[in-house]
Amino acid sequence: MKNLFKFSLVLGVALLTMNVHASDIDFSLGVKKEEGRIITIVLNDAKKMDLSIYDVKNRLIHSENVASQKVINRTYDLKDLPEGTYYLEAESELKISRYKISVVGSTAVLSETAISDIYKPVFIEKDGLLTVSFINSQKSSATIKIYDHEDNEVYDSGLLKDQKVSKSFDLSNIKSDGYTFVINYDDKSFMKSF
Secondary structure, three states: OHHHHHHHHHHHHHHHHHHHHHHOOOOEEEEEEEEOOEEEEEEEOOOEEEEEEEEOOOOEEEEEEEEOOOOEEEEEEOOOOOOEEEEEEEEOOOEEEEEEEEEEOOEEEEOOOOOEEEEOOEEEEEOOEEEEEEEOOOOOOEEEEEEEOOOOEEEEOOOEOOOEEEEEEEHHHOOOOOEEEEEEEOOEEEEEEO
């Protein structure tokens, strides 16, 4: 009976952990087919996405917004691209994932695993306090700045290098009709106005 209880407890914790991790999934990308320089991708668990292709110098080659209530399928013909390395960037409301595309000879290969995931900042407003949280997975230099409605800087966090950043602000101290948060990390800039 004691062993059955221990087993049930371990199983319960394992199932709870799996459920928590499954709910953290924003979207998943799968390579449906690669044929020559044509790649077909499937995005699961995605309702609205921005898809972009960049070259190795981070110059935008193609961009589109896609939406679906079920599964998003996209096919890209890369025959006009010279040989080299490219990146497919998939951006949802919660994160930006980057995938490597290798174009060699008459073939194009897309990695199924993201080479980077950047999670967007989360804003929670409650009882006059606004909390900004984000995961700085690369521990890159991050900053949080707040501007009033006349674009005057009213707050500068200085450099933040923590992996998990969470700051709360009492907005009643800011005498403004509106304010904009600008958060920079992982070579990306995120803005949100209130």
